[in-house]
Amino acid sequence: MQHFASDNYAPVHPEVMAAIAAANDGAAVSYGGDPVSARLQDRATEVFGERARIFPVLNGTGANVISLMASAPRWGAVIASDVAHIHTDENGAPERVGSLKVLAVPSVAGRIGPDAVDRYAGDIGNVQRAQPAVLSLTQVTELGTVYSVADLKLLADAAHACGLRVHVDGSRLANAAAALGVGLREITTDVGVDVVSLGAAKNGGMLGEAVVVLTDDTARSGDPAGLAGAVPYLRKATMQLASKTRFVSAQLLALLGEPGTPTSGTSSSGTVAADGAPLWLRNAAHSNSMAARLRSGIETAGLLEPGAGVRVTYPTEANVVFATLPRAAADRAREHARFYDWAPGESGDRVEVRWMCAWDTTDSDVDDFVRAIAAAL
The missing domain is CATH 3.40.640.10 (Type I PLP-dependent aspartate aminotransferase-like (Major domain))
Structure with a gap:
């Protein structure tokens, strides 16, 4: 699913x-x-x-x-x-x-x-x-x-x-x-x-x-x-x-990680090392990157342009994207993937939603979802 x-x-x-x-x-x-x-x-x-x-x-x-x-x-x-x-x-x-x-x-x-x-x-x-x-x-x-x-x-x-x-x-x-x-x-x-x-x-x-x-x-x-x-x-x-x-x-x-292993695997730039990073960091860094990909995909697809339908409501700093869009479009997009309504939108026909990424979210999951949102709009 x-x-x-x-x-x-x-x-x-x-x-x-x-x-x-x-x-x-x-x-x-x-x-x-x-x-x-x-x-x-x-x-x-x-x-x-x-x-x-x-x-x-x-x-x-x-x-x-x-x-x-x-x-x-x-x-x-x-x-x-x-x-x-x-x-x-x-x-x-x-x-x-x-x-x-x-x-x-x-x-x-x-x-x-x-x-x-x-x-x-x-x-x-x-x-x-x-x-x-x-x-x-x-x-x-x-x-x-x-x-x-x-x-x-x-x-x-x-x-x-x-x-x-x-x-x-x-x-x-x-x-x-x-x-x-x-x-x-x-x-x-x-x-x-x-x-x-x-x-x-x-x-x-x-x-x-x-x-x-x-x-x-x-x-x-x-x-x-x-x-x-x-x-x-x-x-x-x-x-x-x-x-x-x-x-x-x-x-x-x-x-x-077991005692004696590295406690972190990040460089001064915040990137995660390919080897040696504990599982908590590998999983978290991946889910964060998937949210960044989703946010970028929405923008690249032009869905944030005036009149396009989507407005991101909070900074995308971790593994979640908050946005508002027409309620009918949200329901259509939910036919592709589950997500939750978060709060009322700017008007009665819009809703704020939460799109959460996880350690198992893939690039193709994100890209397919961006296309589903675009189609729903």
């Missing part, structure tokens, strides 16, 4: 499937006490830094909820953008399960700035208000844009200055790193992020993500357990601890 609906539609990458099969060799200690999970921990310190602690979980919503619960007291609140997944698409899980109020702030093309912290800093210490405790950022944002390294540092510094922790919803963190031409550490640990929800399923995994604690913040927070001490208990209490954790760990290890 050809699709531009979601990178969740993509199959499991063969290297990930092979890693799962390799982990299925005899008995192993349950709940993460197995050799595969031990190697994953070793690899996490190589990729994210020596203080990093990685905790495999079952899905992205679980990773977000655990990360936020570990980062905030019961009376705490989470500052996030108005389009953040934790605010719009997780059925209120941080609030229902984590008892944490989400404080949504307006975004520009999905991104927020340090003024998002300033907006609620005055509430700190006011018993009448939910207490801001965490700044949550989505990288790549829900609108396909990417925070720069410099912007992430400014945001983390602003949050820490007010005593807030910093969480990154990294369901597409790999795509952001590939787009910026940096490693995973450069957009997390090195800019001051405290905890990451690390995505896998959208980048070639089967199921399972991870909570990655990046800092030993016991001194700053005054909590003797700190984030790394809290996550194991929260993972169990929120039903995110797999008894056969080795099969989740195997997927993450296949994507990150």
Whole structure:
């Protein structure tokens, strides 16, 4: 089935499937006490830094909820953008399960700035208000844009200055790193992020993500357990601890690479090396390039010309293209490949759509789809 609906539609990458099969060799200690999970921990310190602690979980919503619960007291609140997944698409899980109020702030093309912290800093210490405790950022944002390294540092510094922790919803963190031409550490640990929800399923995994604690913040927070001490208990209490954790760990290890292998394969120009790049980077760079090809194909075909019918609504910075077009044309194009409506268009007869590319999207998939859009128009 050809699709531009979601990178969740993509199959499991063969290297990930092979890693799962390799982990299925005899008995192993349950709940993460197995050799595969031990190697994953070793690899996490190589990729994210020596203080990093990685905790495999079952899905992205679980990773977000655990990360936020570990980062905030019961009376705490989470500052996030108005389009953040934790605010719009997780059925209120941080609030229902984590008892944490989400404080949504307006975004520009999905991104927020340090003024998002300033907006609620005055509430700190006011018993009448939910207490801001965490700044949550989505990288790549829900609108396909990417925070720069410099912007992430400014945001983390602003949050820490007010005593807030910093969480990154990294369901597409790999795509952001590939787009910026940096490693995973450069957009997390090195800019001051405290905890990451690390995505896998959208980048070639089967199921399972991870909570990655990046800092030993016991001194700053005054909590003797700190984030790394809290996550194991929260993972169990929120039903995110797999008894056969080795099969989740195997997927993450296949994507990150075995201990001792290169942590990135990008040059200073951001290109991916043909050899030596870890799977997370190869997959993400490919899906990003397919979105760039789709965006370029639409333009080359003249579909963005005035009166041609298509208007791209956000920058194409990762693996997704957002655009508006006549609703009837969108429905006709959907006969060729699945994709989702995102929002109303500029008028009642137009609709905004999302065209998402994945690790398995091919050049011919993109080129055929561009022709289908042109025919639909």
